[in-house]
Amino acid sequence: MHTIAHAAGVSGRPFEAPVLLKEGTRLLEPNVYRTLVEGQPAVVKDYSRYRRTLLAPLARLLVRREARALRRLRGWTHAPMLLGIVGGLSLAMEFVPGEPLGSRRSVGEDTFRQLRAAVAHLHAAGFTHNDLHPANVMVSGDRVVLLDFASALRVPRWLRNAPVLRELRRSDLANALKIEQRMTGRAPGGFVSQVLADPRWVTSVRDGWKRFYRGFKASFGQ
Template sequence: MNCTAASFPFPASSREVHILKRGERLLEPDVYRTVVDGTPAVVKDYRRYRGTPLSLVARLLVRREARVLEQLKGWKHAPALLDTMGGLALGMEFIPGSTLSAGVQVGQEVFDQLQGALLRLHAAGITHNDLNGTNVVVSAGVPVLLDFTSAWRSPRWLRNGPIARQLRRSDMKNLVKMRARLTGQPPSPELAQMLAEPGWVRTIRSAWKQLYRRIKRDA
């Protein structure tokens, strides 16, 4: 679907807008592709919340993701930040390629790169927290992480805490699942042991499942 650039908050140099996804759920942005100052771009647009109390939350989401992308500036495994466009829209570099969810055939070297990218991301105190095939695009043989909306930057004094460790573990578990599904390679025994959930996580998950079943039964 194409729309005129006049209906979106772009510089005058933008000409066409190609809708990629309409935001239908709460605080889900419209996502579209365009050209900004001659650069192919993808924009996440929260403008429909302008003038509402949720605009404060939308601005926070834009600012948080922009800060993560700014920290990753120049890194080949993340798109470049272009602009925040009035605080309610985030413009970033368009990465050509196919997502892992599209069933693209990739070899072990792509997942080796992706694992190295995650380790470097974690070393910088950042966890992605939404790693799945839709959020990884392979461009010229290089995996690029997309959608840092759920990403979390831990301050140095919290990076070795239990929550930060669990978030890193969750990222790696999602990577292992994708690798096993697309290449058939299971995790090594050492990696499987490293990714095993601690008892406190299993306890919380079990308690939540029991509560959810009880709520669903009584509803």
Template sequence: MNLMLLPPGQRVLPPTGRVLKRGERLLEPDVYVIDVDGRPAVVKDYGRYRWTPLSPLARLLVRREARVLRLLRGWRHAPALLGTIGGLALGIEFIPGVAPGEATIEAGAAVFQQLRGAVAALHDAGITHNDLHPANVLISGGTPVLIDFASAVRTPRWLRWLPPVRELRRSDLANVLKMRQRITGQPPSRQEAAAMAPPGWVEAIRTGWKRVYRRFKGRSG
């Protein structure tokens, strides 16, 4: 496929393209749809960081996401990688679908059961998504598809027992259950609630951070 990247600094698409999201926050890409060989493709474009000190970090994000998508090639719960472009963008299969909250029929309990199974399979492959929320899930033909793997982490098998890695997996599953409750109204079961509860060391870190933040805010005020 012939993927075309917008020229550096250009943020105006040709007539055949449409913008899905403008990158406004730090290291957030422009996301747009273009026509590639008669089919729509999504481009995540970090090109505005070219010739800036953030260029190496942007290139790292592209490489990391491309690596994860290559590992997930052929998996129906993730889009296919079409290729990388100039080191600062990647082309991804366009998935026609809706966000979970936009179609109550499609986003029923059965879809969230699929989503839980998909996240569990992702974890079995040693990958955590780390950014699961409704904007990063599409329902396409009744199948949940995970998108935006820029924050994903791949962990070697011999490191998966470490508490921080287990916490990443727990956080992924907790986010799925929170989405299900918010969209369908189905609360977590007692067993699910126990699995969602963060371990003591995580709560200790959060409590300590809150104390430091309050002290800093009080002094700066």
């Protein structure tokens, strides 16, 4: 996969021409560009290659879902600010200058503390992120920003204690802790090990989903 995302935020680069940050190669993955929107550096997640295809409604749904999540999180320092939906199949948001957590060599303790606090805050607000990995966490100076809310879920308060929701929260937390563990080399303590362990039913559901996704991709993939 071609990615020049780590070049984003290099000072002194002109922002005028759209710069491809990530090319969408897999099914329903957007092309991600850095560009200017009303004179401001912005990031556009663009699904327009699905226009006039069978998958266009799904692509529109992904755009709308991510926009809705970012709209609800507007003003929160740990999410990029939504700029809007363009033509139904593209989502524009604030460009966050910096480096994805995964491409940083040394990461301070405060970054991990912010990451844990951001996940806790997201959960308290009724969201699960569902796709936390080092490329979806941007470090911008002192600010840690969660990216990629395409898979995020927000559920009404009465549903929040359902086992599947508890599992999604556990899985977010486990992903944040795994990033920290991988980058620091620290062995997890007793409580952390418990959080990191996948319950057996989760492994079976996940395997089932992977089989379904492979079948879906074989039928509709490019």
